[in-house]
Amino acid sequence: MPMGTNEVPAVMGCEYEPGHSGTHIYGVQEEMSASTDQEGELVAVYWWAGWGDGSATPYTISVMDPCPESYGYVPALGEEGMCCLPLDHPGPHSPGGAASE
Ligand SMILES: [Zn+2]
Ligand SMILES: [Zn+2]
Numbered sequence: 589m590p591m592g593t594n595e596v597p598a599v600m601g602c603e604y605e606p607g608h609s610g611t612h613i614y615g616v617q618e619e620m621s622a623s624t625d626q627e628g629e630l631v632a633v634y635w636w637a638g639w640g641d642g643s644a645t646p647y648t649i650s651v652m653d654p655c656p657e658s659y660g661y662v663p664a665l666g667e668e669g670m671c672c673l674p675l676d677h678p679g680p681h682s683p684g685g686a687a688s689e
Contacts, residue, residue: 600637600647603672605679612640613674615684616649636674657681 602612617635625631634654639647652675658668659681671677672684 600639602640603682603684604677605682608678610641610678611638613638613652613677615672615674634674655681659683 600614603614604612614637615634616637619633619635620630621633623631632654633651635649636652637647637649639645655671655673655675655677657671659671660669661667662669669683671681673682
């Protein structure tokens with residue numbers, strides 16, 4: 589799946605673990621905001637689509653803070669892989685996109 593797309597896939601796979609409670613989410617875009625952090629680096633803004641919360645809309649797109657934790661050591665990277673789910677997500681930390689590819 590290409591990263592940084594502006595289009596919401598026609599079929600979105602939830603990125604949380606199967607059987608979780610609450611709203612389903614799918615990370616749709618990461619972009620750089622105009623603001624910087626304390627170290628002068630541009631702050632990334634993460635957009636997620638959420639659905640299944642019982643509302644009438646198919647899904648809502650919103651900005652959520654990313655989870656700051658790692659999901660474990662990744663031999664291919666030689667370092668810890670950062671969790672790609674929203675802050676306070678249910679289930680274990682994950683690189684995200686588990687339901688797709
Ligand atoms: Zn889900
Ligand atoms: Zn996490």
